[in-house]
Amino acid sequence: MNAIAIRAGFLTTVQDLGRTGFRELGVPLGGALDAHALRVANLLSGNEESAAGLEITFGGLRLRCADDRIVAWCGGEFNARIGSTALPSGHPGLVRGGEEFSIETPAIGCRAWIAISGGIDAPIVLGSRSADLKGGFGGVNGRPVRDGEEFPLGQNSGRSNSLIEKLRATKIASWKPPHDWSSTGHREPSLRFIRGADAERCVPAALEILSAESFVVSPDSDRMGVRLDGPSLERSDNVDLLSEAVAPGTVQVPPSGKPILLLNDCQTIGGYPKIAHVITVDLGIAAQLRAGDRVRFHEVSLADAHRALFERERDFEQFRRGLELHFE
Amino acid sequence: MEITPLGDSALLIRLAENFDAAPESALTKVLAAQQFLTAAKIPGVVEVAPAYTTVTLFYDPLRAMAAGAPMENVFGWFEQQIREAASKAGKIRANSIYTSVIEIPVCYEAEFAFDLNEVARRAGLSVKEVVDLHSGAEYRVHCIGFTGGFPFLGGLPQKIATPRRETPRKEIPAGSVGIGGKQTGIYPIKSPGGWNIIGRTPLQLFDPKKNRPAFLRAGDHVRFKPISRDEFERATT
Numbered sequence: 001m002n003a004i005a006i007r008a009g010f011l012t013t014v015q016d017l018g019r020t021g022f023r024e025l026g027v028p029l030g031g032a033l034d035a036h037a038l039r040v041a042n043l044l045s046g047n048e049e050s051a052a053g054l055e056i057t058f059g060g061l062r063l064r065c066a067d068d069r070i071v072a073w074c075g076g077e078f079n080a081r082i083g084s085t086a087l088p089s090g091h092p093g094l095v096r097g098g099e100e101f102s103i104e105t106p107a108i109g110c111r112a113w114i115a116i117s118g119g120i121d122a123p124i125v126l127g128s129r130s131a132d133l134k135g136g137f138g139g140v141n142g143r144p145v146r147d148g149e150e151f152p153l154g155q156n157s158g159r160s161n162s163l164i165e166k167l168r169a170t171k172i173a174s175w176k177p178p179h180d181w182s183s184t185g186h187r188e189p190s191l192r193f194i195r196g197a198d199a200e201r202c203v204p205a206a207l208e209i210l211s212a213e214s215f216v217v218s219p220d221s222d223r224m225g226v227r228l229d230g231p232s233l234e235r236s237d238n239v240d241l242l243s244e245a246v247a248p249g250t251v252q253v254p255p256s257g258k259p260i261l262l263l264n265d266c267q268t269i270g271g272y273p274k275i276a277h278v279i280t281v282d283l284g285i286a287a288q289l290r291a292g293d294r295v296r297f298h299e300v301s302l303a304d305a306h307r308a309l310f311e312r313e314r315d316f317e318q319f320r321r322g323l324e325l326h327f328e
Numbered sequence: 329m330e331i332t333p334l335g336d337s338a339l340l341i342r343l344a345e346n347f348d349a350a351p352e353s354a355l356t357k358v359l360a361a362q363q364f365l366t367a368a369k370i371p372g373v374v375e376v377a378p379a380y381t382t383v384t385l386f387y388d389p390l391r392a393m394a395a396g397a398p399m400e401n402v403f404g405w406f407e408q409q410i411r412e413a414a415s416k417a418g419k420i421r422a423n424s425i426y427t428s429v430i431e432i433p434v435c436y437e438a439e440f441a442f443d444l445n446e447v448a449r450r451a452g453l454s455v456k457e458v459v460d461l462h463s464g465a466e467y468r469v470h471c472i473g474f475t476g477g478f479p480f481l482g483g484l485p486q487k488i489a490t491p492r493r494e495t496p497r498k499e500i501p502a503g504s505v506g507i508g509g510k511q512t513g514i515y516p517i518k519s520p521g522g523w524n525i526i527g528r529t530p531l532q533l534f535d536p537k538k539n540r541p542a543f544l545r546a547g548d549h550v551r552f553k554p555i556s557r558d559e560f561e562r563a564t565t
């Protein structure tokens with residue numbers, strides 16, 4: 001069974017949890033910029049947490065499925081509807097065959113992850129269904145979804161089917177995950193970071209500036225990275241280092257002194273000094289940054305980063321168990 | 329061996345200092361480290377990727393914690409595992425990692441070689457001399473990056489080293505062979521880029537549909553073989 005994007009919106013791509021195992025060959029991680037949001041949306045729709053969904057940027061998507069599906073989404077402050085009924089973030093909703101799901105421009109944030117029960121059955125390329133836009137592979141023909149394009153969905157799981165039956169009357173489930181999991185846009189975004197290896201060596205005083213000042217997101221930002229305007233992080237020299245690995249979350253300082261926060265589609269290696277790394281738990285906040293947003297940074301320890309991840313994962317497991325009764 | 333965190337899910341292992349003084353030795357150490365780190369099967373390791381003087385180990389902190397890494401010191405736990413793996417591996421002989429020489433056909437004709445004249449002019453050489461030097465040397469792949477399958481090759485004759493273009497091109501055709509500073513490389517897919525383009529190979533260096541998507545990997549020995557326009561055509565059809 002297929003889904004059709006009547007309108008694809010500004011930028012809609014198929015994403016799962018990304019590709020691993022090919023970084024030594026220069027293949028980026030890719031995948032949902034907020035992996036946690038996609039995992040939560042998947043569980044809400046009765047999918048495996050790693051199923052492929054849609055990542056939308058700035059909305060404008062109108063979608064129709066050939067048969068009954070559960071749809072759930074997490075992300076910025078968007079208005080979504082099934083027909084004319086509002087579907088708030090984090091609430092699983094029943095979209096009947098032929099009915100329209102739509103999502104409009106967000107008030108806060110810029111991205112959302114939409115899980116459709118059964119998942120999007122895009123071909124697996126290098127271990128993932130994610131679209132690699134630079135490489136031109138994965139997702140739907142290696143590019144963003146287009147207006148009028150159809151793509152295949154997997155089969156509804158038994159869990160999804162039982163939820164479909166339960167929602168026949170009410171359409172939209174009354175339950176949802178913790179608010180900050182489903183609604184990830186922030187009016188005053190703040191990112192925690194651990195210090196980078198090149199901080200003192202190449203960019204003295206930059207850590208103080210990074211922690212004390214705020215930075216404005218430049219329009220020149222995409223899935224590869226968020227470019228930041230603001231106080232210049234002056235480098236002690238303009239010699240680039242021998243290229244070494246970078247990763248989503250890495251904050252590098254090019255010769256201009258304007259930092260770049262790398263996201264999932266970033267190159268696997270880079271030669272600019274790395275002053276900081278945004279912690280994994282906060283990458284979902286980074287994924288919502290849009291041009292003009294003001295963002296702040298503050299430093300934590302590596303142990304803090306790991307504890308935050310551990311605690312969120314513990315809560316996620318509890319949430320997963322708690323969902324069971326809704327899918328019986 | 330210096331080990332530093334690269335965010336909360338990776339760590340950078342530096343195996344050599346001063347790459348320019350001894351690039352081959354750095355490569356040998358890096359490949360050896362990649363080997364022993366992969367063989368050690370340390371719990372929580374996602375993948376291991378080499379680049380010039382470093383190997384980066386990507387890990388899943390949650391899996392490491394489940395395998396016994398203390399939450400307050402996941403990094404220290406990995407550091408210990410890595411040092412143990414290194415000491416077990418012992419000394420790696422320089423010649424213990426061997427790969428044969430891979431020949432890459434390149435058409436250096438003007439149609440494909442946008443910057444060959446400029447490279448020759450800067451070097452004070454004729455175009456033919458540049459081609460002879462470029463195709464006469466043997467190279468090593470020090471790193472794959474920039475885009476999927478893009479090889480960074482060391483071993484470029486110093487005479488034809490050429491700084492990157494001041495303004496990068498928005499689009500460089502797939503297969504283009506370029507010189508960027510002291511390195512040479514090949515653009516596997518159409519992409520923007522700032523290197524001086526001196527020819528094109530008909531080989532497909534990156535194919536995501538293959539199990540091994542990249543034609544080259546770190547450590548490979550490479551030579552370029554000049555081919556004519558006709559041979560280029562035949563190879564692509």
